[in-house]
Amino acid sequence: MGDKGTFWLPEGASTLAGEVDALFYFVYWISVVIFVAVIAAMVYFMIRYRRRTPHDRPPVVHESKVLEVTWIVVPTILVLIVFTWGFKVFLKLGVAPPDAYEIQVVGQKWSWQFNYPNGVRSSELHVPVDRPVRLQMSSVDVLHSFYIPAFRVKQDVLPNRYTSIWFEATRADTFQVYCTEYCGTQHSGMLTKVIAHEQSAFETWLQESGIPDDASPAQRGALLYTQLGCQACHSLDGTRLTGPSFQGLYGSTHGLADGSSVEVDDNYLRESILEPSAKIVEGYANVMPASYGGLTEDELTALIAFIEEQQP
Amino acid sequence: MATVMHTDAPAEAAAHHHPEHHHPEHHYLNHEKTIWSWLSTVDHKRIGIMYAISVAIFFLIAGVLALLVRMELLGPGETIMGPDAYNQVFTLHAVMMVFLFIIPAVPGFLGNFALPIQIGAKDVAFPRLNLASWYIFMAGAALAVIAIGVGQVDTGWTFYTPYSSDGSNSVFFVTLAVFVAGFASIFTGINFIVTIHKMRAPGMTWNRLPLFVWALYATSIVQVLATPVIGITMVLLFLEKFLGIGIFDPALGGDPILFQHFFWFYSHPAVYIMILPAFGIISELVTVFSRQNIQGYTFIALSSVAIAFLGFLVWGHHMFVSGQSAVSSIIFSLITYLIGIPTGIKVLNWVSTMYKGSVWLQTPMLYALSFLFLFTIGGLTGVMVGVLAVDVHLHDTYFIVAHFHYVMMGGTVIALLGGFHYWWPKITGKMYNETLGKIAAILIFIGFNITFFTQFVLGSRGMPRRYYDYLPEFTALHQISTVGSWILALGLFMVLFYMIHSMFRGKKAPANPWGAATLEWTHCTSPPDPHNFHHTPIVTHGPYDYHALEHLYEGDGVGDGATVEAAPGQKH
Numbered sequence: 112m113g114d115k116g117t118f119w120l121p122e123g124a125s126t127l128a129g130e131v132d133a134l135f136y137f138v139y140w141i142s143v144v145i146f147v148a149v150i151a152a153m154v155y156f157m158i159r160y161r162r163r164t165p166h167d168r169p170p171v172v173h174e175s176k177v178l179e180v181t182w183i184v185v186p187t188i189l190v191l192i193v194f195t196w197g198f199k200v201f202l203k204l205g206v207a208p209p210d211a212y213e214i215q216v217v218g219q220k221w222s223w224q225f226n227y228p229n230g231v232r233s234s235e236l237h238v239p240v241d242r243p244v245r246l247q248m249s250s251v252d253v254l255h256s257f258y259i260p261a262f263r264v265k266q267d268v269l270p271n272r273y274t275s276i277w278f279e280a281t282r283a284d285t286f287q288v289y290c291t292e293y294c295g296t297q298h299s300g301m302l303t304k305v306i307a308h309e310q311s312a313f314e315t316w317l318q319e320s321g322i323p324d325d326a327s328p329a330q331r332g333a334l335l336y337t338q339l340g341c342q343a344c345h346s347l348d349g350t351r352l353t354g355p356s357f358q359g360l361y362g363s364t365h366g367l368a369d370g371s372s373v374e375v376d377d378n379y380l381r382e383s384i385l386e387p388s389a390k391i392v393e394g395y396a397n398v399m400p401a402s403y404g405g406l407t408e409d410e411l412t413a414l415i416a417f418i419e420e421q422q423p
Numbered sequence: 424m425a426t427v428m429h430t431d432a433p434a435e436a437a438a439h440h441h442p443e444h445h446h447p448e449h450h451y452l453n454h455e456k457t458i459w460s461w462l463s464t465v466d467h468k469r470i471g472i473m474y475a476i477s478v479a480i481f482f483l484i485a486g487v488l489a490l491l492v493r494m495e496l497l498g499p500g501e502t503i504m505g506p507d508a509y510n511q512v513f514t515l516h517a518v519m520m521v522f523l524f525i526i527p528a529v530p531g532f533l534g535n536f537a538l539p540i541q542i543g544a545k546d547v548a549f550p551r552l553n554l555a556s557w558y559i560f561m562a563g564a565a566l567a568v569i570a571i572g573v574g575q576v577d578t579g580w581t582f583y584t585p586y587s588s589d590g591s592n593s594v595f596f597v598t599l600a601v602f603v604a605g606f607a608s609i610f611t612g613i614n615f616i617v618t619i620h621k622m623r624a625p626g627m628t629w630n631r632l633p634l635f636v637w638a639l640y641a642t643s644i645v646q647v648l649a650t651p652v653i654g655i656t657m658v659l660l661f662l663e664k665f666l667g668i669g670i671f672d673p674a675l676g677g678d679p680i681l682f683q684h685f686f687w688f689y690s691h692p693a694v695y696i697m698i699l700p701a702f703g704i705i706s707e708l709v710t711v712f713s714r715q716n717i718q719g720y721t722f723i724a725l726s727s728v729a730i731a732f733l734g735f736l737v738w739g740h741h742m743f744v745s746g747q748s749a750v751s752s753i754i755f756s757l758i759t760y761l762i763g764i765p766t767g768i769k770v771l772n773w774v775s776t777m778y779k780g781s782v783w784l785q786t787p788m789l790y791a792l793s794f795l796f797l798f799t800i801g802g803l804t805g806v807m808v809g810v811l812a813v814d815v816h817l818h819d820t821y822f823i824v825a826h827f828h829y830v831m832m833g834g835t836v837i838a839l840l841g842g843f844h845y846w847w848p849k850i851t852g853k854m855y856n857e858t859l860g861k862i863a864a865i866l867i868f869i870g871f872n873i874t875f876f877t878q879f880v881l882g883s884r885g886m887p888r889r890y891y892d893y894l895p896e897f898t899a900l901h902q903i904s905t906v907g908s909w910i911l912a913l914g915l916f917m918v919l920f921y922m923i924h925s926m927f928r929g930k931k932a933p934a935n936p937w938g939a940a941t942l943e944w945t946h947c948t949s950p951p952d953p954h955n956f957h958h959t960p961i962v963t964h965g966p967y968d969y970h971a972l973e974h975l976y977e978g979d980g981v982g983d984g985a986t987v988e989a990a991p992g993q994k995h
Contacts, residue, residue: 119883135813135883142803149774149799153792156777157784160713165938167781169715171970179719182771183764190760193810198753200812205749253586254679256744256819260885263816267745269680270585271673274746287894291819291887293579294586296506299890 124286124307125262126279130200132263138193204264207277211245214238218248218255218268219400221297221353222340223288231320232338236288236305238280239313245277251402256292259305267292280307296398297343297353332417335410344399347421354399355392361419366393380415450852451953465550466953471536472850473557478528481564485519486915488512493874493908496901499893506891510577513889517580522601523564525835526693529700530611530646531560533842534639536850538615540943540951541633543624543960548617556610563604570596579889581690584671584682588664595664598657605650608696612646615639624942626962633941633966634723638703641727642696645734649692656685680746687738695734697831699727701838702769705794708841709773711939712788713780716967719772726765733762743814752811759809763802770799785937786860790841793868797833801826804879819889822882828875840867840918847922848936849943852950853929859921866914873907941966 116122119139120132160169214236215226225233238244248257248268258265262278290301308316322331336342344353355365361380366372368391373379382389384406387399406414451468461469492513495502504512539547547553570576573593578586587594619632619640632640660682662668669675671682702723710717717723739747739755773795782788804826808814817823848854877900882888886897893901935944943951946960964971 116884119880121884131812131816134810135807135816138807138810138813142806146799146803149770150796153774153777153795156774156780157782157792160777160780160782162714162781162783167714168970169713169779169781172715172718172779174718178775179722179768182768186764186767190763190806193806194757194760197810197812197814198756201752201815202749204812204815253589254583258819258885258887260816265744265815265818269673269746271678272746287885289885289887293510293583293889295577296510298510299506299887299892302894 121260123261123263124281124284125264126281127200127203128261128263128281130203134193134196134200137196141189141193204276207245207275208243211243211277212239213245213247216246216248216257216268217402218250218257218290218301219340219402220252220294220398221290221301222343223257223290223301223303224338224340227317229317229321231317233320234337234340234342235303237313237316237320238305238307239310240280240283240307242310243277243279245275247273247275249273252400253294254292255290255294255301258289258291259286260289261286262305265291280305283307283309283312296396300343328413328416329420331410331413332415332420335414336417339403341414349423354395357418357421359423360421362422365390367391368393368395377415377419380418381411384411384414449952450948450950452852452950454953463554465546465554467535467539467547467550467553468850468951468955470553470557471532471534474527474531474535474560477557477561477564478524478532481519481523482528483919485516485524486912488516488519490908490912492516493905495891496893497905498902499895499898507575507577509891510889511575514577514579515571518567518576518597518601520831521580521693521697522604523567525697525831526608527560527604527611528839529704529835529842530615530639530642530696531557531607533635533704533839533846534611534615534642534700537846537943538636538639539618539622540947540955541636541941541966542619542622542627543942543946543956543962544618544622545954545956545959546622547614548622549614552610553614556607556614559610560604560607563600563602563607566596566600566603570594570600581686582660582682583686584660584663584677584679585673588660588672595661598660602654602657605654608646609650612643612650615643616647619643624960624962628962630721630724631962631965632724634706634717634720635700635703637724638699638701638706638727641731642699642703644728644731645692645696645699649689649696649735652685653689653693656682656689659685680742683742683745684738684747687741688735691738691741692731692734694830695730697835699731701794701835702727704838704842704845705773705791707939707941708787708791708838708845709776710967711845711937712783712785712791713777714783714938714969715776715778715780716965716969717772718775718778719768720965720967722765723769723772726769730762730765733758737762740809740814743811744818756809756811760806763806763809767802770795770802783937784861785844786855786857786864787841787845787937789861789864789868790837790844793864794834794837794841796868797829797837797871800876801829801833804829817882819887820882821878821886821888824888825875825878825882828878833871833875837867837871840864845937846943847925848932849947849949849951851926851929852932853925854932854936855925855929856921859917863914863917863921866910866917870907870910870912870914874904874911875907877901877904877907938969940964940969940972945972 120135123129123132213228217224222234225236248266250268250270252270255268256265257268257276264276264278266274266276268274284307286305288303288305290298294301322334346352346356347358349356349358360375362375364372364374373390384403387401388397391397451466461473464470495504495509535553570593573596576593576597578594582598619636659670663670663672663675663677667675669677671677671679673679706717706723737755737759739751740759743752808817808823808826844855844860881897881900886893932949934947934949942960946956
């Protein structure tokens, strides 16, 4: 994980990462001490009291009350310290400051989509540094989990309710995002990046990332292609992913799973976006989420125009 | 008790005391020989062996699946299979390991074999129910095999909804398999509880019960109380899938987190079904091979029972980032710590049992020491993932994968191997090759650590679990882990081969090769009589009172140790 960081942990990049790491290392070093002590005692006894002859007749050892009380009391105190500390940091991780900048996150098989307050959409998360950011998350299909190791945050993303996490990035850089709740074929491909910008650079990005008013339908379709996460399953260069590639798709003839065939035209594409399970291309699984049913007419037209352009 | 009649010639003493001297060929393995005599047997020892063979086959299959998982992860991207195949392989590995191997292995095999003899009984309380449990278990296993045939079970062993309810119908067979196999578990549990209460030999008071029996008693409580919950959960899953009743699936108005509550309400206690019998085995091994009374007998015995009940109150620690309320998470974290302490103290009890003992490093003891090493790591990393704020980072990463393998494999499987070697001479009447045994134990220890310690580092650095593909920065650690899995497999295959060799060519085992003081060694031939004892033993001392049994010190120390104490009234 990067060149910095420690043997155990990637380099932290959020205000709370340091607190989590301190706790991790506190438990770690106590564990190391206990482990070494236990194993040292075991090895010492193993050598010191090894059987010398089959007739060894060891003395009867009686239980020591002092020893027993010690090893009940000391671990109890230690775990209560660890519990209390863990619980305090957990509360900090759980409660976002009221002035946090809010971004909506939608998880679906197998991509993430981020919606910003000004209507901009992206498939990579852009955030400002030194400002608390709260992600309000939901899923359109199965459980997912949103995990940024560098920020030490993780939260399951559910289909029937909102969950949220918050963080405050401390430096401008790019960080890895993983899905950590198993979600099927491309679970391990459900990755994206967090791009933390300096405040001013973030504002600039936010202004420039909207869809320009004078863009052609195909140009708007190109933006939607990444913003909606289409690229997770449909390549542009003919590579076979979970779904058929868009390259040369328009105008071709598909064999369908039921043995019939269909020519790929505007209406077929429209149906396949709005109602993915209506016609399944032979050799592919019926796994496309139905979540695109809410696209506007404009967006559909733009996407179809974009797909039409993808000729080899 | 005719215990003090020893001469300087152990061989002669042995001749005096071996009841088998009079009937050299008559024991439970050879008194009936047809296949039907096995399939219709109500002898707890034979049922134990039938369980042993079945779970060994599942362990082999699930182990090969694990090797395939590790092989696929040798490099990023596709190595030997595609993502869907990978998802199915890791799912089957886990389902078979958990439901068809670890849960039934110790109670079904070693428990069935040793428990009645250890308490001086002729059999379990309900021998026919015992046989029925094996058939039901096999029916469950058959359903699992059908699911493999139908294919495409890729939900992970946790079957989380809504993914599992959207998936293919073969999930139905696997969940049905879990449901059916659960009844076998309940039957075994009921049988053991009644047997322990009602079938103890005269003088076998509760505080003279071997700790293996105490551990199985605690396990049985959990089996009887927890297993119905997984059955109910699976029924709810069927109702949702086939009748469209919305329970867990949000599309039908259900709640997916509810499934996780149900699932872990069973599966966390199930962790204790898996680990408590292992505690019992380790308690036997450290005392026998240290020839020293166990430290904290009462504590170990009663804390197992306490853990069996408290184990029902900590399921929510699997769900800190699931979306359950923060208050629940905090309470579950606290209770988790309270239940962790008695477990930690047991480790200290086992280590201190060696103090001023006579530590004999035979293969079973090597496994017990391995257990202490590995289980301590498993336990301490359990404390780590119980810390709320730290678990947020570690949850669903390889850190968790490593943690539960240290507990389940480093704990239960290592203890099972120790117990397997320990009772092998009693079960088969043959000795295994001690040198090969030690080499294999060391290989397994090394291979295990290489395989799974690397996974702690992978996880804390952010590598999520159940990933078919991974980023290039994780490659080196994944490769080390895969190489470790080969060493581990080599050690395990060695065990398989020398044990098969021992079965046919092994040296004949004496009645008490380890100089143990529990009844299966002191009052019973190797292999035992079909009725275990010629006369019901009368118990006059604790299970680990080595100083009270003069004849235990007579062995030659190379695997044919002390002689058999004759039962009262037994002919010499």
